[in-house]
Amino acid sequence: xxxxxxxxxxxxxxxxxxxxxEIEGQEIAVFQIDGDYHxxxxxxxxxxxxxxxxxxxxxxxxxxxxxxxxYDDDEKHITCPWHGWLFDxxxxxxxxxxxxxxxxxxxxVEDGDIFVIR
Numbered sequence: 001x002x003x004x005x006x007x008x009x010x011x012x013x014x015x016x017x018x019x020x021x022e023i024e025g026q027e028i029a030v031f032q033i034d035g036d037y038h039x040x041x042x043x044x045x046x047x048x049x050x051x052x053x054x055x056x057x058x059x060x061x062x063x064x065x066x067x068x069x070x071y072d073d074d075e076k077h078i079t080c081p082w083h084g085w086l087f088d089x090x091x092x093x094x095x096x097x098x099x100x101x102x103x104x105x106x107x108x109v110e111d112g113d114i115f116v117i118r
Contacts, residue, residue: 004108004115011112013037020052023118028105030114031056031089033076038089039105039116040078045094049082051102059086059095 007021013032020029020042027042029052042052058073077086077095086095087102094100106117 002106002117004117006113006115007039008114009112010109010114013114016056018052018056019114021116023116026118027052028116028118029078029089030107030116031076031078033089036090037107037109037114038076039107040087040089040092041103041105043102044080044082044085044087045100045102046080046083046085049080051080051085051087052078054079054081056089057086 005023007030008019013019015032018029018031020027028039029042030037030039042050044051057077057079059077061070063070076089078089079086088095092101092104108115
């Protein structure tokens, strides 16, 4: 049965910030992006790097015409500091290859407290 684990308060997390907490022996990061909270494992599936200690950025992509580069400034991609693998913090998916993903967890906010469900 999943249980709730308090990791922070809403006052502690501003937009684009994160907190990393140890929950049942596993490090999990909670990100606040555009008023929403997302929790993912602080473990890169590539070589076990501390994924959530990396830079939070947007994404470069090629336009539909196959020629022009664009930048999506919605900062929701975390870059592993060891080897640069990029993951979407909202769903845990590697942005270049969807067969790679990191675990995500539910987040609840109650009376200004942020809980991870695990």
